[in-house]
Amino acid sequence: MGGYFSSKSSRTSGETITYNKTFTVFLMGAPKSGKSTIFRQLQLLSGVKIDDETRRQRREDIRQYVLDAMTSILTAMPKLSPPVMLGSLQSEIIARFVLDRTEFDGENLPKLFSLPNFIKTLWLDEGVQEAYRRGNEYDSADNAPYFFVRIDRICRSDYLPSDEDLLRCPTLKVSPEHLDINPTIFNVQESEVQDTTVRIVDHVTPPNRLPHFDIRRVSIVFVVDCSSYNITSKTNPSKSQLQENFDYFEHLTTSRRGVSVHTILNKGDRLQEKILSGHKMEDHFPDFERFRCAGTDVVRARDFIINKLEISGSSSLTCALDAEDIRSFFTDHIHAILTQTVPFLDPK
Ligand SMILES: Nc1nc2c(ncn2[C@@H]2O[C@H](COP(=O)(O)OP(=O)(O)O)[C@@H](O)[C@H]2O)c(=O)[nH]1
Ligand SMILES: [Mg+2]
Structure with a gap:
């Protein structure tokens, strides 16, 4: 080389x-x-100022990141050695619902059955917490808990990501960017x-x-x-x-x-x-x-x-x-x- x-x-x-x-x-x-x-x-x-339009464009990425992060925890649970179980029947029903979704559509669901409520319930589940603690066994998302606990704000229709939200959600950009400081x-x-x-x-x-x-x-x-x-x-x-x-x-x-x-x-x-x-x-x-x-x-x-x-x-x-x-x-x-x-x- x-x-x-x-x-x-x-x-x-x-x-x-x-x-x-x-x-x-x-x-x-x-x-x-x-x-x-x-x-x-x-x-x-x-x-460098991030305008509102750019922030709006990023919010779907953030919502998708939350859904993917929870999905990866739920998918990993039965495969861990030893496996981790969900703590309640209610969590199991919700987990099945979440695992069936591939795209975040939390905004369009009736409040009671909304994905935000489901994410909150699952995040309180002791099995999910245990699986998150063992995240190194399947490489869980670094900043998932930060977003889980802010899920109500993230799912509001007028949600505009803050600077910290933008920093905590990975970007999928592939082209090199540069900045003259x-x-x-x-x-x-x-x-x-x-x-x-x-x-x-x-x-x-x-x-x-x-x-x-x-x-x-x-x-x-x-x-x-x-x-x-x-x-x-x-x-x-x-x-x-x-x-x-x-x-x-x-x-x-x-x-x-x-x-x-x-x-x-x-x-x-x-x-x-x-x-x-x-x-x-x-x-x-x-x-x-x-x-x-x-x-x-x-x-x-x-x-x-x-x-x-x-x-x-x-x-x-x-x-x-x-x-x-x-x-x-x-x-x-x-x-x-x-x-x-x-x-x-x-x-x-
Ligand atoms: N908690 C925490 N998360 C970080 C830190 N640095 C990066 N991250 C998160 O790690 C993930 C990957 O970071 P990114 O900058 O996209 O990595 P890259 O592939 O090297 O460009 C993102 O979710 C970031 O928010 C850090 O120091 N602490
Ligand atoms: Mg990068």
């Missing part, structure tokens, strides 16, 4: 000037690690910025092929889903998804050819939730048992991940849903970029 990055450019000199003053940051990482959520958070931080939002002084543009790209696929960029003007922010330690890989059942993140990171760093790579330890909130609810790291990474460091179980887990990735520098866990977490990571990152790159700027 190789040839991902190149410092050659075949552009005309006129174009080169703009090109040299643009610094590109690629968000990369395994599927579902949080790249698009971080990207959307950066859009919000940079003052305003460095002043990230505490960078005008004199440091000069006229450099920092462009963030939500890179959808693994970095098999990147366009030919000047490697001095590219950096990678590698997004790790720290909470995926107890989820089995879809392609290799003997591995966890976190191990796949490690493998991918290693592959990326050996083939980066001088491009600077920074790591964001994402889904810290989910990592904490899982560790505190008794999902042990050592059940999936036996060498964790011998890993010594001071601090709580969550701190040990974080340091173990840092140790596996062999990275230095930034070590805080982040939650992409938390604007301050993302702002503070990128404040440091963009500062590092600009101080690294300004010497390379074209004098013209």
